[in-house]
Amino acid sequence: MAGVMIQGTGSDVGKSVLVAGLCRLLTNRGLRVRPFKAQNMSNNAAVCADGGEIGRAQALQAMACRVPPTTTMNPVLLKPQSDRTSQLVVAGRVAGTMAAGDYRRRREELLGQVVAAYRRLSAEADIVVVEGAGSPAEINLRAGDIANMGFARAAGVPVVLAGDIDRGGVIAALVGTQVVIDPADAAMIRGFLVNKFRGDPALFDDGRAEIVARTGWRDIGLVPWLPNAARLPAEDAVALGRGGERGEGPLIAVPMLSRIANFDDFDALAHDPAVRLRMIPPGEPLPGDAALVILPGTKATIADLAFLREQGWDIDLAAHVRRGGQVIGICGGYQMLGTGIADPDGIEGVAGQVAGLGFLPVETVIAGVKTTRPATGTLADGAAFAGYEIHAGVTTVAPGTPPFLHFADGSPDGAVARDGQVAGCYVHGLFDAATARASLLARIGAAGDPLDRREAIDAALDGVAAALEAALDIDALLDIAGEAP
Numbered sequence: 001m002a003g004v005m006i007q008g009t010g011s012d013v014g015k016s017v018l019v020a021g022l023c024r025l026l027t028n029r030g031l032r033v034r035p036f037k038a039q040n041m042s043n044n045a046a047v048c049a050d051g052g053e054i055g056r057a058q059a060l061q062a063m064a065c066r067v068p069p070t071t072t073m074n075p076v077l078l079k080p081q082s083d084r085t086s087q088l089v090v091a092g093r094v095a096g097t098m099a100a101g102d103y104r105r106r107r108e109e110l111l112g113q114v115v116a117a118y119r120r121l122s123a124e125a126d127i128v129v130v131e132g133a134g135s136p137a138e139i140n141l142r143a144g145d146i147a148n149m150g151f152a153r154a155a156g157v158p159v160v161l162a163g164d165i166d167r168g169g170v171i172a173a174l175v176g177t178q179v180v181i182d183p184a185d186a187a188m189i190r191g192f193l194v195n196k197f198r199g200d201p202a203l204f205d206d207g208r209a210e211i212v213a214r215t216g217w218r219d220i221g222l223v224p225w226l227p228n229a230a231r232l233p234a235e236d237a238v239a240l241g242r243g244g245e246r247g248e249g250p251l252i253a254v255p256m257l258s259r260i261a262n263f264d265d266f267d268a269l270a271h272d273p274a275v276r277l278r279m280i281p282p283g284e285p286l287p288g289d290a291a292l293v294i295l296p297g298t299k300a301t302i303a304d305l306a307f308l309r310e311q312g313w314d315i316d317l318a319a320h321v322r323r324g325g326q327v328i329g330i331c332g333g334y335q336m337l338g339t340g341i342a343d344p345d346g347i348e349g350v351a352g353q354v355a356g357l358g359f360l361p362v363e364t365v366i367a368g369v370k371t372t373r374p375a376t377g378t379l380a381d382g383a384a385f386a387g388y389e390i391h392a393g394v395t396t397v398a399p400g401t402p403p404f405l406h407f408a409d410g411s412p413d414g415a416v417a418r419d420g421q422v423a424g425c426y427v428h429g430l431f432d433a434a435t436a437r438a439s440l441l442a443r444i445g446a447a448g449d450p451l452d453r454r455e456a457i458d459a460a461l462d463g464v465a466a467a468l469e470a471a472l473d474i475d476a477l478l479d480i481a482g483e484a485p
Helices: 015-028 056-064 100-122 149-155 170-180 201-215 227-231 263-270 301-310 313-322 332-336 434-444 453-471 474-481
Strands: 002-008 033-036 039-041 045-047 053-055 076-080 085-090 093-099 127-131 159-164 189-197 218-224 251-255 276-280 292-295 326-330 340-343 352-355 362-379 384-397 405-407 415-417 422-425
Touching (some): 002 015, 002 474, 015 056, 015 127, 015 453, 015 474, 033 056, 039 100, 045 056, 053 056, 053 076, 056 127, 076 100, 085 100, 100 127, 100 149, 159 170, 170 201, 189 201, 201 218, 218 453, 218 474, 263 453, 292 332, 301 313, 301 332, 301 340, 301 352, 313 326, 326 332, 332 362, 384 434
Parallel strands (some): 002 127, 189 218, 292 326, 326 422, 340 362
Antiparallel strands (some): 045 053, 076 085, 085 093, 340 352
16 A cells, blocks of 8 residues: 655645646556545535535546546535535535534544545555645644644655745745644655746756755655646636636626635636636626626525625626526526525525525525435437536426426426526536537537537646656655555
8 A cells, every 4th residue: 555645835736736647647657546635625526426525626636547536535525605614524425514613623533534534545546646735834723633744644644745836935835834843744744846837947956955955855846837737627716717718709707606616617618719708706797798697506505696696796697688698507506596595494504585586487495405416418409418416405496497408317407498598407517518518509609619528638637647747756756655554
């Protein structure tokens, strides 16, 4: 059994992409590789074959290993519902909602489950590549930690620390991490790498030598800026809106709700040259020249419906419809388009009932039982889709309302109104398959890229892996991984 953990000097230093790239690189070398992240915090979740939830990053990393994702790869998932509360998912299933302070007290009891999951995963692999969370330098969070050094020490997994040179101060970030953390934690770090370098690598030779001299860690390498990383699904909503508007053709607008979830629904559109995708941040109106507005999923539908109205987006949306524009709601966005939403038990926040936007003849009750499952089927014109459901709502559709799609078993989902102008459903991933995307984009006169999103991601993973193979001392990394007990 071998394992190595990639921790970072901070959030957003590229840990998820590095782990995904290493998983593909080592898989291409013929090893049985598995990804692992003890604790993830993200509303961008994926659904495994058994219906369990894990972070989207671990699903991507499983794809890099060319294996199906399982809940063992991410045993603890936190899904923020407000500034102070999160839904807790353990072993793929909802285990309650709790405040940050309550979760900090509960982490220690979860450590045993996390280590046991790692051991099970290790039993089926030649090597496990583990992703940390945030940074071990956040020493105020060290007590009860299960995401970084708390896990590394409990499971005996050696660490390679990644720093981000693009944000500046990488020498101080790497060396400073060793200075501030507990000496026993620092002893777990066996090497370092520098990520997101632009320019001539030789220009940073002295910097790397200085880090070695000050820390005693092995220099694993200098990773260049990876263009292929932009083609991979993002884990955190902080990445939304980066890179500007791509493509040509009709404009698609997506309002960035405060609790937006499963936002990788729009990655295929962002990379499709037949359309322009624009993520609309708070404070900006929905563009009047948009051909299609998509209301995205959210972790707190009633709260985000209030947020939508605070931005004036409800008024913009009504004007868009009057102009003949198309609207699609996905999951929480579908619920918002209905006539009413009730959360009698406060599943997603404060209990209550509100009027919806009124564009679809549907009503939703937020229920305690969560639906999480893979989903396949066809759209109205027979175009095949493959996605997943992940929602707590139960939606009742008025009799006689045309469905948006049919599942493989023939059952309907969603609703269509205004002669096809407004539609919604619960299925995420609708735009990933080229045939389904072409069908949906035909509504706004766009042809759509013939490439499936999965094919594009797979090619991007190979590109990242090739870049890491050239930039890193993989033999040194495997030596470190072999130090795991």
